[in-house]
Amino acid sequence: MMKPVSLAIVHDLPGRLRLRGGSTREATLLSRGVSLQTHAGVLAIHHSPVGRSLLVLYDPAVIGRSDLLLVLYDALTREPAPDATALSAPVQDRGGPSLLGLMFPLALRPLLPMGLRQIVAFKTAWPRLRRGLVSLARGLLDIDVLDAAAIALCIVRRDFRTLTTITVLLGLGEFLESWTRKRSEASLADSLARHSIRASLRQGDTERQVDASALRAGDMVVVRQGSFIPADGVVMSGEGLVDQSLMSGEAKLQEKRAGTAVFAGSLLEEGELLIQATEDGDKTVWRRTMLLLHDAEQRKASIQGQAEQLASRLAPFSLLLAALVFLVTGDPRRAASVLLVDYSCAIKLATPLAILAAMRQAASLGAAVRGGRHLEDLAKADVFVFDKTGTLTMAAPTVREIVPCNGWSRDEALRLAACLEEHFPHPVAKAVVRQAASEGLEHAERHATVEYVTAHGVASCLEGSRVLLGSRHFVEEDEGVDISPLEGHVVRWNDQGHTILYLTMGGELLAGFALDDPPRPEAAQVIAALRGMGVRRVIMLTGDLDGMAERMARELGITEWVAQALPDDKFRFIGELKREGHVVAMVGDGLNDAAALAEASVGCCMRRGADMARDAADIVLTHNELMTLPLLRSLATATLSRVQSNFACIVGANTLLLLGGLFGVTSPALGAFLHNSTTVAVAVNALRPYTLPALAANPVGGER
Known part of the structure; x- marks a missing residue:
């Protein structure tokens, strides 16, 4: 007698049903569903042995969902005729x-x-x-x-x-x-x-969840805070901060608004975007690596x-x-x-x-x-070459330095910034709140309701004065606050590749916050372990500035690094090492690393x-x-x-x-x-x- 079958319905929309088997036996049983290809109302059946799934496309006007499930159950659980x-x-x-x-x-x-x-x-x-x-x-x-x-x-x-x-x-x-x-x-x-990526496909006034591989050029997709962008495209409306370090190697969040380009695999850290895809989704999603x-x-x-x-x-x-x-x-x-x-x-x-x-x-x-x-x-x-952002680092910001000004103390500035940022879940806000918590600073709320300005910062009111915390564009260009008291620090922070926040109240600058991308906790141990296994050279290649590269290399025990390296520079560098007779392992994660990864x-x-x-x-x-x-x-x-x-x-x-x-x-x-x-x-x-x-x-x- 056939043992009970436990199959999961992982996708269920009118006219479209996907089943997946957990065990090897159940995945094998799914192949029997192909026999329903000619059943009335069934438009197409696609069986994926590797993905252990069965996708059924059907006409709801001919066969209802309940009837389809009964037919599927019968086909999948019926014992096959003995093969003589x-x-x-x-x-x-x-x-x-x-x-x-x-x-x-x-x-x-x-x-x-x-x-x-x-x-x-x-x-x-x-x-x-x-x-x-x-x-x-x-x-x-x-x-x-x-x-x-x-x-x-x-x-x-x-x-x-x-x-x-x-x-x-x-x-x-x-x-x-x-x-x-x-x-x-x-x-x-x-x-x-x-691992797969889902997309919110907008069709008219409705939205439906689809696998990103089903997207086609011209489709409109909605991407909300905390979601991966499912395909290359152009922003049609909305504003947001996007982490595209996987493509550019830059740890800083990028502002995106109507007319700007976005890349598949980027993470929308803040805001909401309506994007028109310029490439088919199956060319960019993680699941394509199943072809490996x-x-x-x-x-x-x-x-x-x-x-x-x-x-x-x-x-x-x-x-x-x-x-x-x-x-x-x-x-x-x-x-x-x-x-x-x-x-x-x-x-x-x-x-x-x-x-x-x-x-x-x-x-x-x-x-x-x-x-x-x-x-x-x-x-x-005998040579290991590492990219920095997202490879040797966590690609998640932490507070590196706080410089107060105009009579404010460091603790007062951090306490006020954490009080504002605790209302928001984006990575920069979390970094400020974590820093205050790690220093034991309590921040009782004394301000009015906090207003979040997408891709710019936060604004509130304290003791009758307007309080701002955000980017230079927000506080200087939009709000007209003078940031010259921190100009020397800002130049140094920019040279080191830091993300900078400015805290102001009543039109006066209170403090500057420098945030950076910390190394992975295991990175130094990994580099030491590889050297212990006979690796002669460990080199860091990064698109960041020299200051940031030098500081990161020193923290991880790396003695060789190349900064401000463009994709072509990385490719040529790997080629030169190979021509010198080295066997080169390249470790990276970004679009700017792709050519070097292929050359290694x-x-x-x-x-x-x-x-x-x-x-x-x-x-x-x-x-x-x-x-x-x-x-x-x-x-x-x-x-x-x-x-x-x-x-x-x-x-x-x-x-x-x-x-x-x-x-x-x-x-x-x-x-x-x-x-x-x-x-x-x-x-x-x-x-x-x-x-x-x-x-x-x-x-x-x-x-x-």
Whole structure:
């Protein structure tokens, strides 16, 4: 009987319904919903195996929501008709043999008469024999030809017991590889599928929530305070402060009003904007990184490619050696022993398994890796280059300095500013309130109602005087307050890249507040850990001014930095390092980092980075924590070590078996059994979890 099914309705609008399964079993059941494509009223059905979802588009005038749910439940929970060919299927193609199909010939063999045993053995071996013939017809002498030659020799000698054993054991190795690949993809999919961006699409006087990937150029979207901007576009109305540090590398909030451009992935910190999209949403949302899963299988580490090339080059020598043995000894058993013991099978199996196991473990650590080649580059990297804003820093302001003037004390200014700002949730306001709380300053309300002026600041009234706290544009240009008493400090703060607030009362300047973007709590520890792992140079690249860059580098223990670097400068700098012979790892998050990430030997991007940066990166830190980097570096080093140790084990064990076959010590059946047992053992070893050093994987301040 079918077990109960628990599927979640994650999207429900008239004419549109999306279901998602939590478990692997439920995600598999969703695929049955495609059978309703021709049902009356159903317009289209889209099944996403990676996203574990089923999207149904239907006509409410033909089939109601309740009826549709009943039809869906029936289709998803109905037991499929038994497939009579499923059990008799031997080893499937390389895409994924079934374990039942592999073991069935061995389990069935003792129960069958001799003639039927031979038929089953031949049918089981036929796919491999056919692949070898195809390779031979193409002029290739590869592992498929080697396997096919061994199988053909068993058939000629009528040794069907050995034939069955060989076929099943070879298939078992392929099954393990396929199983690991699927597990790796599932882990990566789980880590990436959690993140998506929703958009408020305005159509006339109505609004509806849609996935940002559904937006098209020309659509009007409403973005409210605290929301991500879902697509590139132009502000049509409204005012707001936008954090676009992911694109420009600037920590300062940017004022946006009608006619100004905004970028996908920016965060609206204050205000409300009506935006007309200029690009389709599916070109900019985070979910597009799901495509990395499809790239991973096509991007192999160079060490893996070299191992497979070596394996393919060994196949002709094995064939030649077997032919020589037969010509010299005239003994087909010894020739079969040579054919059945080869290096390539285990080499081609163990290396990708070790890399796929590492990719799966990397996903659990908080990193989506596009392919094994990037793990190798990360292990060999001797230079790490970091962007500053949003990478080494939190991209969240804190109060750095307060300078009072005109007879006011620092505590009085901070107390009054916190009293005004505590009414508002934006990051700058929170920074002022946190500073007052950390200093134990109580701020009883003595002012009138606070008025918030979007993208400018706050205004109120205290003891009959107008009180302002906000930007220079607000207090000097709009309100006419003289800020010259702080001019010297303002010049220094601007040079260091600080955000500046001005506090005034009755038209007189009371104090200036300098805010900056603090480093991540784990940043200094990460840099020290990387140096301890053999990284020769750690460099900071930033678009900020020299003063800010120097101060941040000093705090983090970085001795090399480049300030005021434009995207082209970053790209050229990475290229120069590579031409000097360095293996370069670049870590960034902004649109201005995208070219450098692509140019680096291995590019790493923070999860909340710009879309283009994530697409250009080879590794995405899905937990947004820098501490993942040294853990990932250790994992990459351990992966290379395991690949090399497996290679040594394969060569040693198979050389002994080959000598045994040459001198007649091992029979073909025993040789095949020992060879394939060694292959399976190496594969199991490749699947073991990697042991990593005890680093703080989730330090205080990390974001999940």
